[in-house]
Amino acid sequence: MKLPFDEMLDASGKARPHYQVFHNWLKQQSDTLMGLKRAEADLIFRRVGITFAVYGDDLGSERTIPFDQVPRIFTAKEWEQLEAGLRQRVKALNRFIYDVYHEEEIIKAGIIPAEQIYNNAQYRPEMRNVSVPRDIYAQIAGIDIVRAGEGEFYVLEDNLRVPSGVSYMVEDRKMMMRLFPDLFQKYRVAPVEHYPDFLLECLKSVKPDDVKKPNVVVLTPGMYNSAYFEHSYLAQQMGVELVEGKDLFVKNEQVFMRTTQGPERVDVIYRRVDDDFLDPLAFRSDSTLGVAGLLSAHRAGNVTLANAIGTGIADDKSIYPYVPDMIEFYLGEKPILNNVPTFQCRKPDDLAYTLANLDKLVVKLTHGAGGYGMLVGPASTKAEIEEFRGHLIANPDKYIAQPTLALSTCPTFVESGVAPRHIDLRPFVLSGKTIKMVPGGLTRVALKEGSLVVNSSQGGGTKDTWVLEE
Amino acid sequence: MLSRTADCLYWMARYTERAENTARMLDVNHQTSLLPQPAEFLEQSWKKLLTISKLEESFLMKYDVVTRENVLDFMIYETSNPSSIVSCLFAARENARVIRGKITSEAWETQNTTWLELQRILEARTQADPSRLLEWVKHRCHLFRGVMHGTMLKNEAFYFMNVGTLLERADNTARILETKYEGQAALKRLSANKKGKAVDGDVAEAIDGADGNFFDFYHWAALLRSVSAFEIYRQIYSDQVTPKQVAQLLIFNKQMPRSLVCCVNELIPLIAEMKNQQSKEIERLLGKLKASLDYSDIDEVFSQGLEEFIEEFLERINHIADEFSNAYLIPLAVA
Numbered sequence: 001m002k003l004p005f006d007e008m009l010d011a012s013g014k015a016r017p018h019y020q021v022f023h024n025w026l027k028q029q030s031d032t033l034m035g036l037k038r039a040e041a042d043l044i045f046r047r048v049g050i051t052f053a054v055y056g057d058d059l060g061s062e063r064t065i066p067f068d069q070v071p072r073i074f075t076a077k078e079w080e081q082l083e084a085g086l087r088q089r090v091k092a093l094n095r096f097i098y099d100v101y102h103e104e105e106i107i108k109a110g111i112i113p114a115e116q117i118y119n120n121a122q123y124r125p126e127m128r129n130v131s132v133p134r135d136i137y138a139q140i141a142g143i144d145i146v147r148a149g150e151g152e153f154y155v156l157e158d159n160l161r162v163p164s165g166v167s168y169m170v171e172d173r174k175m176m177m178r179l180f181p182d183l184f185q186k187y188r189v190a191p192v193e194h195y196p197d198f199l200l201e202c203l204k205s206v207k208p209d210d211v212k213k214p215n216v217v218v219l220t221p222g223m224y225n226s227a228y229f230e231h232s233y234l235a236q237q238m239g240v241e242l243v244e245g246k247d248l249f250v251k252n253e254q255v256f257m258r259t260t261q262g263p264e265r266v267d268v269i270y271r272r273v274d275d276d277f278l279d280p281l282a283f284r285s286d287s288t289l290g291v292a293g294l295l296s297a298h299r300a301g302n303v304t305l306a307n308a309i310g311t312g313i314a315d316d317k318s319i320y321p322y323v324p325d326m327i328e329f330y331l332g333e334k335p336i337l338n339n340v341p342t343f344q345c346r347k348p349d350d351l352a353y354t355l356a357n358l359d360k361l362v363v364k365l366t367h368g369a370g371g372y373g374m375l376v377g378p379a380s381t382k383a384e385i386e387e388f389r390g391h392l393i394a395n396p397d398k399y400i401a402q403p404t405l406a407l408s409t410c411p412t413f414v415e416s417g418v419a420p421r422h423i424d425l426r427p428f429v430l431s432g433k434t435i436k437m438v439p440g441g442l443t444r445v446a447l448k449e450g451s452l453v454v455n456s457s458q459g460g461g462t463k464d465t466w467v468l469e470e
Numbered sequence: 471m472l473s474r475t476a477d478c479l480y481w482m483a484r485y486t487e488r489a490e491n492t493a494r495m496l497d498v499n500h501q502t503s504l505l506p507q508p509a510e511f512l513e514q515s516w517k518k519l520l521t522i523s524k525l526e527e528s529f530l531m532k533y534d535v536v537t538r539e540n541v542l543d544f545m546i547y548e549t550s551n552p553s554s555i556v557s558c559l560f561a562a563r564e565n566a567r568v569i570r571g572k573i574t575s576e577a578w579e580t581q582n583t584t585w586l587e588l589q590r591i592l593e594a595r596t597q598a599d600p601s602r603l604l605e606w607v608k609h610r611c612h613l614f615r616g617v618m619h620g621t622m623l624k625n626e627a628f629y630f631m632n633v634g635t636l637l638e639r640a641d642n643t644a645r646i647l648e649t650k651y652e653g654q655a656a657l658k659r660l661s662a663n664k665k666g667k668a669v670d671g672d673v674a675e676a677i678d679g680a681d682g683n684f685f686d687f688y689h690w691a692a693l694l695r696s697v698s699a700f701e702i703y704r705q706i707y708s709d710q711v712t713p714k715q716v717a718q719l720l721i722f723n724k725q726m727p728r729s730l731v732c733c734v735n736e737l738i739p740l741i742a743e744m745k746n747q748q749s750k751e752i753e754r755l756l757g758k759l760k761a762s763l764d765y766s767d768i769d770e771v772f773s774q775g776l777e778e779f780i781e782e783f784l785e786r787i788n789h790i791a792d793e794f795s796n797a798y799l800i801p802l803a804v805a
Contacts, residue, residue, distance in 0.1 A: 047582060049582045241472055
């Protein structure tokens, strides 16, 4: 079997040119030293509190996400291609969300079947004909990208609701600089620490029209959410309030927060709470995380939600196959980044093919996330495949299937020493007055040998991601 | 500032202060329990420690007898006891975690490191030497306060933490004084009964008039040490340790950082600094309390009865704490 593309080593086992210096450096480091550095990193993450709460456990039980010291390195040229592709894709996705809540031209043009939109649980009829500032719905997008070969990138999925992980992008960089300062003298690595500045600028640029100096807040579900560190971190770095639903209330379709000096108007909410929990009057009535009346304030244009309500219609896996068509339709451009070929199990032909090839395919729930509810054919036992077959036949509409990509690997420190492990990349794209990105993203690594699942909930780790300057 | 944020800052500071004061009380009791004394004395002093915090009932639900080991266990480790050191440090750290963005990273890391080190201490719990552990708790609380004062902006967040610290400290000093004082009186009664002598009802008189014997000295010295005031006492009075002067120091001395007067005096400018629409009442109550302390003295307190005086003080300071919560921490109605 052909080995997957390795980020550091070419097929003959030699370091690729941009990894050469690192490779030489790495050979000089003893395993003991690297083990010590790893322990130091874990200690620092714990002391600084870059952790998440483990549900249902004892008093204050917390975990860190494993951090790997071998960086994932991109050349400036590779990044240029990726960045252009990401900007193009996110631009088209925002145009699409606007369109499905307004003129519906893409449906009229026959590119996406109407039932794929209207029957989708992520479509929010409440947002029909609601205007949002600059017609931008997904101000913050996290696009998951994998590599299968030289210059061969695929978009695995688009995350347009509440994508997380950006704090790890910044903290991993800080950690690398702290553990191995000498490496940064050998390489010119493009900085990423200014992400919170870009984010604040982006959020301010989508303020409601009549507001001069917008009051921006970050809305979190609270300290028991696994991404609480990130919410708190971003609020602190931007110098804005971190609020919970109970800190806010709506009066006359305006949003206020309760402060020690009385109520204070809120104009832009960077919300890290899912649509379903945002407003108990509009969505799930049992939600205690939201704010009653928030949807009405959003619809009246008195508060901007970032991301807007209803963006899930564009990152749903059943819509994903249409994204390349969207790019051509809205922008009149050829897509720069590839989609992974996708079989839509709702189509009889695609379903038949999928059922016949379950041992070769990856099958996913269209509404799933976090690596749950999926089948990785080549890595599953016969029994697992047969069990999944039952689910698939019972509810074909709920699934899509994709060929198993040979995800690229990157050398990673594991118990047996340095060994290749599969990785992906989540860059973050900010859309406001302009589209902005910091060079890089979060590289996630599947620590189990051969595993393709990189999610932290499934035992994944992270790596620092370097984009080299020319 | 968000009311909820203010609430967390306030409680983070209160719990830190409470952990420290609990450690102080336990340490002193632990030290004095090593002195030669009758068994009833010993049991009394541990019992007192529970009554001071109104914890006798929940203690007896868990343990059969009041012993040094049981009380230390309950007051240090027991998570069902909200006033135990572990519970206080946990609550302080949880509050800090919620508002970690509002305190400096040094302040947050200090709280977090305390918690992480405590986990290791808990794992090796059976070998823990109570004195060293209590010393460590005091040290970590000092460190946190030092980091806070040395790194934080002197802004609203800082004021909320200071108010929390001072209200808790005033409450704790008053309780320590009451317990020890009343405890000592009870012991006197106990020993007098043993000798077949009746002691009249005026406890203050009975104690004040008593000879400063060997045991008394250690008892009052321990009380002073529990509020870091033994050297201060010597410096100020250059005299033997008498209960009346101990009470005077802890109630009226304006320079003594843990005295009641000092806590009240420091609260007044803080509240003035953070005025809002509902803070008038707090200023009024604090002003009244300060005046009643300023225009009183230790003789008046003793003629009123120390216990009664302390009860009244506790009621007033806790009323102020409630008003403070209403004005700042529980949200204002929509204007």
